[in-house]
Amino acid sequence: MAIKLNRAxxxxxxxxxxxxxxxxxxxxxxxxxxxxxxxxxxEVRRECNRISFNSWIAASKLLLT
Amino acid sequence: MSITTIVxxxxxxRGELTQIMKEEFAVSPRVAEEAYDDRLDxxxxxxxxxxQFVVEYPYVDKVYRDSYYAYFSSKRRPYQKDCIRISMFxxxxxxxxxxxxxxxxxxxxxxxxxxxxxPTIPNIIGRxxxxxxxxxxxxxxxxxxxxxxxxxxxxxVATGFPHASQDTEMxxxxxxxxWALMExxxxxxxxxxxxxxxxxxxxxxxxxSFRQIPSEGLGIEQMGFALxxxxxxxxxxxxxELSVATFANVFSVYVESGIPLIVAxxxxxxxxxxxxxxxxxxxxxxxxxxxxQLKAEEEEDDxxxxxxxxxxxxxxxxxNIKRSFVIADDNYPVYQMAPFAMPAAYYGDADWQxxxxxxxxxxxxxxxxxxxxxxxxxxxxxxxxxxxxxxxDTELFVRIxxxxxxxxxxxxxxxxxxxxxxxxxxxxxxxxxxxxxGEVSSKNLIKKRKANGLIILDATEPQTTDxxxxxxxxxxxxxxxxxxxxxxxxxxxxSLEAFNIFTNNLKGF
Numbered sequence: 180m181a182i183k184l185n186r187a188x189x190x191x192x193x194x195x196x197x198x199x200x201x202x203x204x205x206x207x208x209x210x211x212x213x214x215x216x217x218x219x220x221x222e223v224r225r226e227c228n229r230i231s232f233n234s235w236i237a238a239s240k241l242l243l244t
Numbered sequence: 245m246s247i248t249t250i251v252x253x254x255x256x257x258r259g260e261l262t263q264i265m266k267e268e269f270a271v272s273p274r275v276a277e278e279a280y281d282d283r284l285d286x287x288x289x290x291x292x293x294x295x296q297f298v299v300e301y302p303y304v305d306k307v308y309r310d311s312y313y314a315y316f317s318s319k320r321r322p323y324q325k326d327c328i329r330i331s332m333f334x335x336x337x338x339x340x341x342x343x344x345x346x347x348x349x350x351x352x353x354x355x356x357x358x359x360x361x362x363p364t365i366p367n368i369i370g371r372x373x374x375x376x377x378x379x380x381x382x383x384x385x386x387x388x389x390x391x392x393x394x395x396x397x398x399x400x401v402a403t404g405f406p407h408a409s410q411d412t413e414m415x416x417x418x419x420x421x422x423w424a425l426m427e428x429x430x431x432x433x434x435x436x437x438x439x440x441x442x443x444x445x446x447x448x449x450x451x452x453s454f455r456q457i458p459s460e461g462l463g464i465e466q467m468g469f470a471l472x473x474x475x476x477x478x479x480x481x482x483x484x485e486l487s488v489a490t491f492a493n494v495f496s497v498y499v500e501s502g503i504p505l506i507v508a509x510x511x512x513x514x515x516x517x518x519x520x521x522x523x524x525x526x527x528x529x530x531x532x533x534x535x536x537q538l539k540a541e542e543e544e545d546d547x548x549x550x551x552x553x554x555x556x557x558x559x560x561x562x563x564n565i566k567r568s569f570v571i572a573d574d575n576y577p578v579y580q581m582a583p584f585a586m587p588a589a590y591y592g593d594a595d596w597q598x599x600x601x602x603x604x605x606x607x608x609x610x611x612x613x614x615x616x617x618x619x620x621x622x623x624x625x626x627x628x629x630x631x632x633x634x635x636x637d638t639e640l641f642v643r644i645x646x647x648x649x650x651x652x653x654x655x656x657x658x659x660x661x662x663x664x665x666x667x668x669x670x671x672x673x674x675x676x677x678x679x680x681x682g683e684v685s686s687k688n689l690i691k692k693r694k695a696n697g698l699i700i701l702d703a704t705e706p707q708t709t710d711x712x713x714x715x716x717x718x719x720x721x722x723x724x725x726x727x728x729x730x731x732x733x734x735x736x737x738x739s740l741e742a743f744n745i746f747t748n749n750l751k752g753f
Contacts, residue, residue: 187672190665191727194736203724203733204710212629213710219547219625220618220708227615234482238468238603243418243508243521244461 249300249396251337257297268301269324269363279365287577291378296337298395302326307371308362310440311414315457324363331395332356332378342396357402369409373402385750386526386570387504389431405525407578414441417521418462420574421506422470424523447473464508464603477610483602487544492584496563497616498606499527501646502749508603509587516595526570530753532691534565551628556636562643612678613706620644622708623682623699632719641685649675651748661743670716678703683745693753694742
């Protein structure tokens with residue numbers, strides 16, 4: 180008989196039965212923090228794009244010999 | 245014409261090589277002696293005294309042959325088309341070692357790589373792979389590829405970072421850096437191919453408005469284009485676009501990720517004219533003193549700084565440790581060491597010593613979409629908001645790097661310090677080819693090479709909205725993951741004990 184090597188599903192089911200699993204998408208406090216993170220990371224993403232573009236422009240100005 | 249193979253010790257090498265160069269490269273004794281004294285002596289002086297040399301000639305080197313047919317053969321001055329190869333072994337080498345199985349196995353164990361000499365006097369160091377273990381001083385962590393070669397007709401594998409000196413006509417520092425980088429990737433991953441000098445020139449044909457040979461150098465933009473054509477998702481960082489501290493931090497994070505970087509060093513900020521490309525492929529080992537001297541960062545980012553102040557949590561970043569970096573510079577023997585602030589510290593010249601890193605190129609796997617800076621800031625913000633309930637007055641030590649998920653899961657499978665249940669959960673999570681990893685530790689724990697928090701991010705997900713990039717996050721009793729269908733973010737309470745840090749990228753810490 181084949182043996183299932185992976186036990187992850189059993190472990191998660193057991194944790195759920197023991198009440199040790201929370202769905203964070205439904206947690207208002209977590210959602211509030213998540214929204215703050217979203218806002219901050221959107222600014223970071225814009226900053227990364229700016230750095231990338233300006234670095235690309237600068238990349239043509241120095242000759243390496 | 246037959247192949248001649250000789251074995252010699254360090255003190256015989258000068259006499260043997262100058263004689264062979266005189267004959268093979270058709271140069272006068274004085275030219276051969278000067279080539280040895282000016283170029284080779286510093287190469288071989290760094291090697292351990294026990295190293296023995298096997299010299300073979302004539303040797304057909306594929307990289308020099310390519311330059312020869314593309315350029316050197318078109319000149320009036322005659323150039324020889326063959327090279328000389330010097331292989332290095334730790335300890336005694338006898339003729340019988342090459343002709344029985346036990347002898348060959350012993351040779352492979354003691355094989356320390358090779359150096360090719362090409363007839364482009366005075367710039368004669370051609371394609372070379374030297375193991376750090378051949379050097380007297382090898383207390384550093386460097387990337388290395390594996391290269392199959394033969395010595396006296398016996399197949400051996402050389403391990404090291406590929407290196408060559410520039411010949412100043414077909415190869416300047418820019419082309420040499422591109423060649424070395426591709427040679428490294430080809431020696432590590434089957435999806436990349438090595439490139440010859442003529443392939444680099446052909447690739448850049450559409451990006452060049454003027455003649456390409458003899459080479460007058462390349463710009464970082466051209467090098468980035470070539471790398472993209474060779475299969476990378478290249479990223480460039482310019483010093484003017486980030487603060488000095490952030491520029492150094494991002495640079496260190498990529499080095500920690502085990503990615504060789506093409507680095508532009510220049511003294512233009514001092515009104516100079518130096519513009520030089522080197523490859524950075526490792527760093528010095530971390531000592532307890534390095535960790536003690538590391539100060540919790542004064543965060544430049546206003547949002548993170550405010551959070552740190554409010555929560556009274558301080559973060560020391562591994563990437564801010566003042567380390568030396570391992571450099572392949574085509575003006576010097578491979579594995580030079582220099583700090584970030586003085587990347588040409590090993591040059592004797594004052595102008596060179598004033599050089600700084602002005603740009604660097606990261607040859608990323610094309611599907612690494614999440615920027616290093618975004619990964620760094622995401623990890624820090626998750627630690628600083630209340631997601632993990634980290635107590636006030638905690639000083640964290642954070643280490644952030646990119647890793648392949650295969651390598652990371654492989655490490656995890658045999659890492660006994662992870663709880664079995666936790667290990668099974670992480671191993672069952674589908675991951676992209678590359679992941680950003682944040683290991684959270686303390687100064688005391690990291691001295692034992694351990695961490696007690698882990699954040700894994702999906703490197704193919706630049707969109708961090710609603711934590712879609714979060715693969716796994718765990719600190720103390722709180723763990724976050726998307727499981728099983730990846731649709732809901734779950735928090736469960738399994739305990740994350742202190743675990744051994746991941747060291748596969750640079751094979752050490």
